[in-house]
Amino acid sequence: MKKLSARRRHPLAAVVVLLFALAATGGLYAAFAPADKAKADETAQSLAIEEGKRLYSVGCASCHGTGGQGTSDGPSLVGVGAAAVDFQVGTGRMPAQQPGAQVPKKKKIYSQAEIDQLAAYVASLGAGPAVPTKKQYDPQGANIAKGGELFRNNCAQCHNFTGEGGALTNGKYAPNLNGVSPKHMYEAMETGPQNMPSFPDKTMPEKNKKEIIAYVQAVNGDETPTPGGAKLGGIGPVAEGLFAWVFGLGGLVAVCVWIAARTTKAKKS
Template sequence: MKKLSARRRHPLAALVVLSFALAATGGLYAALAPAPQAHADDSAQSLAIEQGKKLYSVGCASCHGTSGQGGSDGPSLVGVGAAAVDFQVGTGRMPAQQPGAQIEKHPVIYTQAQIDQLAAYVASFGPGPAVPTKDQYSPSGADSAKGGELFRTNCSQCHNFVGKGGALTSGKFAPSLKGVDPKHIYEAMQTGPQNMPSFPDSTMPQDTKADIIAYLKAVDSADSPNPGGFTLGSIGPVSEGLFGWVFGLGTLIGIATWVAARTTKAKKS
């Protein structure tokens, strides 16, 4: 006991105890602290960009340039953002099979993981719209009635008032929106692919885009009621006018002819 008391009174005793306490605290923190998430995220992003560069070199560089600068066969990709890549590649429009007035939708040849890698690499060319989250494009809780007003004002001139699509000039067309994934509809509004104007969040907020998506999903539903009767393809006044002239007016002419024939026969009798 005398020896232990003497050690406690030693001038370096407090320093030794403090050193042991700091070492124990540091060891516990190193063992129990969570891994640095930011560093892990940066590493995953760098790996995605590296893999995306390999995919880009094989499938995209011949038209868009080795650094996305564009060329005679493809536009520049600088600043288009990840959303444009996710839309174009995710709908099979890219890589394009051949140039033309408009690139049409085709079966997708990349997996979603590869599309994400391509999007990450193209996004590294310059800032642009990011791929939207499910909360942004989900029509759940959105106002489909308001979305219908917005769609008829901004979109129906090309896509038809229920999204059936329509013809444009020089061999181009507005595609049908029937069965299109809500994420791709949102990305199309964000990025303005091909002939479509873009509607960034500064022009059309996220909730407004969700309202439009809710309207398109409502009219796309098989259970959607049609108070006007037969839809006649829902392609607008051309089919409706043709039906009126051929069947409506044709029926009236047939009735008038029948009445005239009966009247003439009665007079002869």
Template structure:
């Protein structure tokens, strides 16, 4: 015991303890510090933000203002998130060609790298929905029947039962969903562009969004058939009844006019 006590009081004991503590600290830092990949990702993100800011100042600031604060010509972009930018710019709606009741879809002006940079810059202005990953929007393994129920309850009022679109008020409209990518459909549900309400994760989880995407892709695939013949806009009994009234009664009226005209001629002769 005396020998152990003497060693503990040795002048070098404090130095040894300090070295052990430094070694332990260095080991823990090496184990939990960001890896080279994480640092590289951070550097790439910073470069995207810097490039996105340049693109924004040239193509977006005239309407949305410096720093995305918004102007009388365009809303604030603070907090809209990267997903909103990816949708609006990726579908060609932004930059807008001219003001109007609604901005239509058109060919995208920016390439994928530029869209990514713009999205990164706008995301840096305030927290918002991120660009979804493929696992979030891929319809692989989704429930198409459940997606149909969800679509009819939440979307068909504007987009029609098969996503063919429809007119709204004051020149606005719900666009046709045929040909829209799975990612952009997901982003539209997540961010609620223009007249559309937003269906965030708290309202509609990822799985339900995937089910809806699977339904839309199925009914617009061209592989489904209309047992009754013409789809007539896929609006159901409303258009079918209207068709019957217009063409059915129209034919009867035409026959009645023809009979009346020939009867009048017969009486004169």
């Protein structure tokens, strides 16, 4: 027993035990880890990047550069992330038909599989926001009232109170949000396309983005009542008052001019 106890107290005993534990852990991991699945995922990702690079060379490199570094005709794509590609290409804004103050939404020309490949390639150029999952952007159960408050404080200045869009400076505009998918709304908030500021999770948490999406869908839904007739952008009596002021006052001025003209004509007679 004394000899065994002495061996246990040997200075190298702890090192031997540690090495044995590491070897056992490594052996168990090698035996049970899903190596095939991990290797298959890595291979699929590499193929997606390679195919995305091919698509990029054909449809994007002329403006954004052969390596995504940007040119005088297009900004750098290094670090924009997969979410920006999914939004821009998924809404048809990219590839752009022609230069202008703002690239409009149009019918997309790539399939979703091709968009995913383009996104994988651009993401490989530099870290950036990833394409969100359905769990991230699904507004089911979100607080619509809170979303309305957030929207009015952060978005209504450009997109109008109900997301119907509006004009900006120098030919730019905030697009109408009616019919935009929750995923694309989330990606727009995450990446800040064109003139829009970005709202990453540090600035606006995922929960708040869901609430804004829920609000936009609620106020633009087919079942949303408009008891006053035309909703006029949802800005309330201001629009009606402006209409009455312009056309009502204009009508009164026209009547006054007509009366003055008739009076002057009668006096001359």
